[in-house]
Amino acid sequence: MYGLIGQMKAAPGKRDELIAILSAGTEAMPGCLSYIVAKDATDADALWITEVWTDQDSHAGSLKLPSVQAAIAKARPIIAGFGHRFETVPVGGVGLGKA
Amino acid sequence: MYGLIGQMKAAPGKRDELIAILSAGTEAMPGCLSYIVAKDATDADALWITEVWTDQDSHAGSLKLPSVQAAIAKARPIIAGFGHRFETVPVGGVGLGKA
Numbered sequence: 001m002y003g004l005i006g007q008m009k010a011a012p013g014k015r016d017e018l019i020a021i022l023s024a025g026t027e028a029m030p031g032c033l034s035y036i037v038a039k040d041a042t043d044a045d046a047l048w049i050t051e052v053w054t055d056q057d058s059h060a061g062s063l064k065l066p067s068v069q070a071a072i073a074k075a076r077p078i079i080a081g082f083g084h085r086f087e088t089v090p091v092g093g094v095g096l097g098k099a
Numbered sequence: 100m101y102g103l104i105g106q107m108k109a110a111p112g113k114r115d116e117l118i119a120i121l122s123a124g125t126e127a128m129p130g131c132l133s134y135i136v137a138k139d140a141t142d143a144d145a146l147w148i149t150e151v152w153t154d155q156d157s158h159a160g161s162l163k164l165p166s167v168q169a170a171i172a173k174a175r176p177i178i179a180g181f182g183h184r185f186e187t188v189p190v191g192g193v194g195l196g197k198a
Binding site for chain 2: 001003005007019023026027029032033034035036037038039040041042048050052084086087088089090091092093094095096097
């Protein structure tokens with residue numbers, strides 16, 4: 001499995017809008033076992049995306065999906081920047097979906 | 100919802116053992132929507148736990164479960180320390196189980 005833990009900063013006041021864009025259409029990503037969008041509890045403009053994929057190729061492939069490319073284009077103007085980013089190798093647990 | 104993203108460091112060479120302890124018995128935690136254990140991709144002794152709970156009380160309650168207390172006791176000798184820790188407010192996505 002391949003995992004990503006990433007922090008993103010929205011333009012001021014735009015976090016909810018950015019979350020809505022990032023959350024839409026995530027159901028149809030092949031190889032995606034988990035993709036959770038969360039608000040940062042202490043930074044009002046920050047959010048986190050934690051992802052688990054069957055493998056790194058699935059993640060790379062998702063970035064080429066028309067739905068994902070459209071979401072990226074829509075989100076770009078309200079992304080102020082990126083924060084922490086960690087790559088992981090998930091091994092198990094609760095809440096891993098089926099690919 | 101209540102979320103935690105936490106990094107933990109195992110004693111040298113003990114990561115797999117620590118992961119096994121942390122992964123066991125996680126199926127029976129009330130209010131747990133996601134609990135994924137992952138190896139850090141760059142630090143051979145580090146691991147990550149990403150958690151989603153229905154609320155903060157569920158997380159606090161889990162720490163009192165006999166199975167979790169037993170796991171903590173078993174894990175403690177091979178935990179070298181803790182790294183990053185972020186609290187989140189998950190809003191949705193793929194891979195959230197039922198409480």
